[in-house]
Amino acid sequence: MLKPYACVACEKVILAKDNVASLISLFNKIVLIVPTGAEIPKNAVSPYQWAVFSIWDTEPGDELKHYVLCTQILYPDGTQFAEIVKQNIVIEPAKRAQMVAQFIGFPVGQLGDYTVLTWIELEGHKVFGPIDFKLGVELLRQEPSPAKVAN
Amino acid sequence: MNHQCPVCGFAFLPYPPADYHICPCCSTEFENDDVDYSHHQLREAWIAGGARWFFGQPPAHWNPWLQLIKAGYGAEMPWFSRATHLYVEAYATVVAAPTVRFIENGIFAETAA
Numbered sequence: 001m002l003k004p005y006a007c008v009a010c011e012k013v014i015l016a017k018d019n020v021a022s023l024i025s026l027f028n029k030i031v032l033i034v035p036t037g038a039e040i041p042k043n044a045v046s047p048y049q050w051a052v053f054s055i056w057d058t059e060p061g062d063e064l065k066h067y068v069l070c071t072q073i074l075y076p077d078g079t080q081f082a083e084i085v086k087q088n089i090v091i092e093p094a095k096r097a098q099m100v101a102q103f104i105g106f107p108v109g110q111l112g113d114y115t116v117l118t119w120i121e122l123e124g125h126k127v128f129g130p131i132d133f134k135l136g137v138e139l140l141r142q143e144p145s146p147a148k149v150a151n
Numbered sequence: 152m153n154h155q156c157p158v159c160g161f162a163f164l165p166y167p168p169a170d171y172h173i174c175p176c177c178s179t180e181f182e183n184d185d186v187d188y189s190h191h192q193l194r195e196a197w198i199a200g201g202a203r204w205f206f207g208q209p210p211a212h213w214n215p216w217l218q219l220i221k222a223g224y225g226a227e228m229p230w231f232s233r234a235t236h237l238y239v240e241a242y243a244t245v246v247a248a249p250t251v252r253f254i255e256n257g258i259f260a261e262t263a264a
Contacts (some may be wrong), residue, residue, distance in 0.1 A: 011239070027239035038230050041201075045216035047225030083212050105220045 002067055002089070002120050004131050005055040005096060009116060013053050013100045021098060023053055029136040032108050036141045044109035052101040052116055056089070063091040068121040071101040072130075076112030076137075089120075108137050157190045159197055159215070160222025176218075178205035191227075198229060 011025035030048070034040060052071050067089040073081040085101045107114065113136050119129030154164040159177035166172045168181040177197045179185060184193060202215035219225055 025239060030239055034230055040230055041216070043214055043216065044228075044230065045214060045220060047220045047228070047231065080212055082214055082217055105217050105225070107214075 002056040002058060002062060002097065002128060004118075004129075005057050007052065007054040007116075007118055007131060007133065009050060009052055009133070009135055011048075011050055013051050015098070015100075019098065021053060028134070029138065030106060030108065031138045031140055033140045033142050036143050040109060040139070042109040044107070045105035046108045047104070048106045050103050050106055052103075052118065054099050054101075054118060056097040056099070056120075058091055058095065058097055060093070062097075063093045065091075065122060067091070067127075069099050069101070070117075070119050070121055070130075072117040073103075073107065074115040074117065075107060076110045076114060078115075081107045081114070086121075106137075108139075111137055111139055113137075155222065158185070158193045159202070160218045160224055162218075162221070163210075173206075175206040176204055176209075176215075194224060194227060198227065 008023065008026055010023040010027065012023075014022040014024065016022070027050075030046070032040070032046065054069070069087045069089050071085040071087075075081055085103075087099060087101060089097050089099060091097045101118075113134040115132050115134055117130040117132045119131070120127050153162060154167050155162045156164055156174040156176060156179065157168055158179045159174060161174055161176035164172070164174060168174070168179075171180055171182055173180045177193070179193055179197075188196075198219075202219075204213065204215075216225075216228055219228060225231065
């Protein structure tokens, strides 16, 4: 059975040839800076690429099973953002499994803590989890900078 | 085979965007609406109207902004065309991993137990 070893959010994951992962810009909060008066729709998404990186401890025999990693994002009000990401987990014997769930946008329409939920399914049934962590979204209003006046 | 709407980026048109077919997402009637207006202009109008789903019920968890980003039109969202910036605070959230550390250059490494 797979067991969680680590689970983090970051901007990018680079996997080296030896499978060592470099995690670029770990984060737990996004601050959105918008001009005063700009309206942000409730369902707004920022074009920000990010990823959920996780490592799973394995045990003998896991490499023969078809585990699926599921990743779900919840708004602060508990509703679901986008679709649940489902990925087959490739497991090599006697090695930890590393997984990267990629996202091309981050929801910013609600302020507060978003929840990232991750769990494991086997043959359509949840067999572990979910584990969860929070990612905060804050909004900063900023006056537009005054236009430069040519001499 | 699915086709992509060149206006809103909806990726599941059952027909090519031509021959008076109508996008169920943004309501563009191809070879009619896009005769007098460019796809960019139609997209601007759709966004200005709230980027709402046009016909029937949208797909589950459909999000117009995510759809625009996936289609490569993320820069055209109004609140981002007005110099919006993002930054992050870099702290790891580690779940059940007492022997994990993140060294300064971002390389993931394992410490001794």
